Amino acid sequence: MSGDIVITGMGVITPIGGDVETFWSANLEGRSGVVLEERMDTAGLPCGWTAGLIPEDVKAKVAADYGAPDRSWGDSLMLAAVDQALGDARLDELPAEDGPAALVYARVWPGPTGSFPQDYVTHMEDLAERYDRIGNEPSAVLKHLRGRHLPPETRDLSAYPTEITERLGTAVIPVRLEATCSGGLRAIAEAARLLRSGRAQYAVVSAAVSRNTPYVLSQYGQLMALSRWKGEPALASMPFDKRRTGMVINESAGALVLETAEHAARRGMAQAYAVIGGWGLAVDTRHMTAPSVEMIERVMRTALEQADAHPDDVDTVNAHGTSTRLNDVTEARALHRLFGERMADLDVSAVKSLTGHGSAASGVVETAVAALTMCRGIIPPVATCTEPDPACAVRTSLTPVRRPVGTVLKNSFGFGGQYASMLFRRPATPRPAPQPV
Amino acid sequence: MPSERGGRQDRPDIVVTGIGVISPAGIGAARLWEAMAAGKTFFDTGGNDGPAPALPWPSAAVDTTEITWPAGRDWANAGKYANQSARWAVAVARQALEQAGITGDTEDVRGGTVMAVGSSSDELSDVIPQLASRFRNDPRPLAKFLHDEVPDYSYIRGIPSQLGQFVSMASGFRGSNVAAYGEAAAGGTGALALAVRLLESGELDRMLVVGVGAPLTITAMAAFDQDEPLGTRATAGAGPFDADRSGTLVGQGAAAVLLERADTARGTARARLAGCEVLVAADVAASARLVVDSVLADADTTPTMWWAHGAGSPLLDRVETLAVLPRVGSLPVTGSKGTIGNAFECSALIDTALVVESLGRGELPPVGLLRRPDPGLGGLDPVMGETRPLSPAPMALVTAFNQGHHSTAAGAIVIASTHGAATGDGKVRT
Numbered sequence: 048m049s050g051d052i053v054i055t056g057m058g059v060i061t062p063i064g065g066d067v068e069t070f071w072s073a074n075l076e077g078r079s080g081v082v083l084e085e086r087m088d089t090a091g092l093p094c095g096w097t098a099g100l101i102p103e104d105v106k107a108k109v110a111a112d113y114g115a116p117d118r119s120w121g122d123s124l125m126l127a128a129v130d131q132a133l134g135d136a137r138l139d140e141l142p143a144e145d146g147p148a149a150l151v152y153a154r155v156w157p158g159p160t161g162s163f164p165q166d167y168v169t170h171m172e173d174l175a176e177r178y179d180r181i182g183n184e185p186s187a188v189l190k191h192l193r194g195r196h197l198p199p200e201t202r203d204l205s206a207y208p209t210e211i212t213e214r215l216g217t218a219v220i221p222v223r224l225e226a227t228c229s230g231g232l233r234a235i236a237e238a239a240r241l242l243r244s245g246r247a248q249y250a251v252v253s254a255a256v257s258r259n260t261p262y263v264l265s266q267y268g269q270l271m272a273l274s275r276w277k278g279e280p281a282l283a284s285m286p287f288d289k290r291r292t293g294m295v296i297n298e299s300a301g302a303l304v305l306e307t308a309e310h311a312a313r314r315g316m317a318q319a320y321a322v323i324g325g326w327g328l329a330v331d332t333r334h335m336t337a338p339s340v341e342m343i344e345r346v347m348r349t350a351l352e353q354a355d356a357h358p359d360d361v362d363t364v365n366a367h368g369t370s371t372r373l374n375d376v377t378e379a380r381a382l383h384r385l386f387g388e389r390m391a392d393l394d395v396s397a398v399k400s401l402t403g404h405g406s407a408a409s410g411v412v413e414t415a416v417a418a419l420t421m422c423r424g425i426i427p428p429v430a431t432c433t434e435p436d437p438a439c440a441v442r443t444s445l446t447p448v449r450r451p452v453g454t455v456l457k458n459s460f461g462f463g464g465q466y467a468s469m470l471f472r473r474p475a476t477p478r479p480a481p482q483p484v
Numbered sequence: 485m486p487s488e489r490g491g492r493q494d495r496p497d498i499v500v501t502g503i504g505v506i507s508p509a510g511i512g513a514a515r516l517w518e519a520m521a522a523g524k525t526f527f528d529t530g531g532n533d534g535p536a537p538a539l540p541w542p543s544a545a546v547d548t549t550e551i552t553w554p555a556g557r558d559w560a561n562a563g564k565y566a567n568q569s570a571r572w573a574v575a576v577a578r579q580a581l582e583q584a585g586i587t588g589d590t591e592d593v594r595g596g597t598v599m600a601v602g603s604s605s606d607e608l609s610d611v612i613p614q615l616a617s618r619f620r621n622d623p624r625p626l627a628k629f630l631h632d633e634v635p636d637y638s639y640i641r642g643i644p645s646q647l648g649q650f651v652s653m654a655s656g657f658r659g660s661n662v663a664a665y666g667e668a669a670a671g672g673t674g675a676l677a678l679a680v681r682l683l684e685s686g687e688l689d690r691m692l693v694v695g696v697g698a699p700l701t702i703t704a705m706a707a708f709d710q711d712e713p714l715g716t717r718a719t720a721g722a723g724p725f726d727a728d729r730s731g732t733l734v735g736q737g738a739a740a741v742l743l744e745r746a747d748t749a750r751g752t753a754r755a756r757l758a759g760c761e762v763l764v765a766a767d768v769a770a771s772a773r774l775v776v777d778s779v780l781a782d783a784d785t786t787p788t789m790w791w792a793h794g795a796g797s798p799l800l801d802r803v804e805t806l807a808v809l810p811r812v813g814s815l816p817v818t819g820s821k822g823t824i825g826n827a828f829e830c831s832a833l834i835d836t837a838l839v840v841e842s843l844g845r846g847e848l849p850p851v852g853l854l855r856r857p858d859p860g861l862g863g864l865d866p867v868m869g870e871t872r873p874l875s876p877a878p879m880a881l882v883t884a885f886n887q888g889h890h891s892t893a894a895g896a897i898v899i900a901s902t903h904g905a906a907t908g909d910g911k912v913r914t
Binding site: 087088089090091092096117147150152167168171172174175177178179183184185186188189192193197199201202203204205206207208209211212213218219220221222223224225226227230233237240241243244246261262263264265266267268269270328329330331332335336462463464465 | 538
């Protein structure tokens, strides 16, 4: 039996679908989830506020099924995605003695409380009323707070790992991590390492982000990172297009079940979505926000070396592709360094073109696309890249590319000099598409 | 439960080659250890034995005047992205690096960093209410108002892993940087465990684990107090395991632990980290039982001393004691929180550093503010009043938990003494 680590379950809550099949269909159809956030007044800002928003019906269902007074919206989203993944992996049939499981997750807090624009306005009104009445005098503030409901965000602690324990019926080795926007891919790497170590036989990986607030808008506006696109909102995130003006923030969540291949086989899960090949991680200290060609090349080469693969073995690239001027051209230059003349024929996809950027959640959500790319033999289009940037010279398609895909190289980078890359392989017996009912 | 995990001999030894501590006792693990040995405590009670004047909870604060930011153009440029926690992190990291003889002047892609620090947006806790008040009479839209008025780069300064980028600058470690924290961390144990896995896998050779327990906001303290009342006394009898303990006392601090694979260590082994894990079960007592069993089996050893979490919480001290004692028998036990309080995210890292210091000195310091051990805690053998000599070939068990009722995580660490550096086969002889 190989020592492979395989993905056997997936779940997503995204702007373009509240389940994996809807999400995948939207990717193939080029259906965008990026809209103009009309509740946000952006007058006077150096950017707009197009955002990848979870559809209201999906959001309402998550709120109804998972909402609780002592549970953050981010945890509700993660639990919804996890339950999809657990069901998909049929983990409810697992004997308890197969534990402990691993749980690796990234939760992006929305900033100083509040997940929705209207919540944040209420929050600010409450703070103003308090400040006008008592200022910041500690004992008066404490008196004000006593007896009020103080949500988990105020402690930066939640019951999420315990809730996963209850679902799995076994203890978990928990890792809550943060590595800015590379955090999702990093979480997959941490889970795979845990499984390779023998400490656990299966793992749940999850990430969620919801930070659609005036505070986050104002801060990203300060960083000059957000899209300034004035045209059709659905086109605002256009990785590798010469008209790109910046990134589009989204709210989303993703979850994966990882297992040792032996564990999956033992419980009859012969089909998998993907095999974890190898990964590369690095930190750069030269700049806080700007990416580096050398570092991207380094992590991609490390991922290939760890997977015992050559650049020629890579069938397609699932890019970080944020739609900022600097990221896309920097990533493209690194790809050219790695693949050389192959770039002319190497298909590159960029999920953020339709979903926007989900920070740490993007690495998990986009890995689901990488896995389905191999299982279904279809490379999704980059539907918003209608005027490819010659400075990037990346081969993208406006329509799905149908051909066998044995490997996908996936990139994720983040502020703070964070770099991650991972090679996925097609399993020997890939998970087939569900039969139409 | 089935396990494919290899035996102790199949895995590389992981050694501690540097430690750093910033605590209310000052800079360095030695100062804190000696303060504990002398029976000192550092809680601000407003100059008397009662509660501090502004808030009902005595707390142990760090004196920031001794903490310096490195000199040079790069550090000056980086400074705008650094909050107080970042400054503590860099200072404490440099202590650990210096002990291992690592200057950070050269890039080391075989080294990495793990941060144990929460979402430290505390710098805005007083600012946002003021801005909210001003906004009431401001014509600008809220987003534009915040864009103009919130201090520049505060969002980046509040990102936990941002602190790790500064630690990477200080260390030269470029192989990896991640923050591991919150409800899954058990006071920094999760960060240590993540580092150990990176080392054991062979992915990296050395890991600098840095934790920061920054001053809590009033809102955070009020929230923890809602979970279980925090301590309101910092007098004799208010300490961990005391029959009269009345709640966790809050502290501040920072700690760094430099871990290296013994076979490629650049520094001299000061101790061997023989086991480290965090587990979450349905409740904290079950988590504690499981994790202690797990690390002792993993380390394939029996401890001779116990450095307890010892929160001073009536509930958690009982849970901890009842979970650990049946597994290890009556051992000399001590803890730091009666001296410096609970520094939350980095408390287990401070305790790890103090264990290494204790192994070097051959003595355990006493528990602060402990007057009358709680008879309800079974056969507890706390170190009281004065230091106690360690047994030959000491092996320490460290336990750690989160505060409050939202997390059921429990962490445990096993630390062995060493004699000298690694041998040719990468194994450290004890």
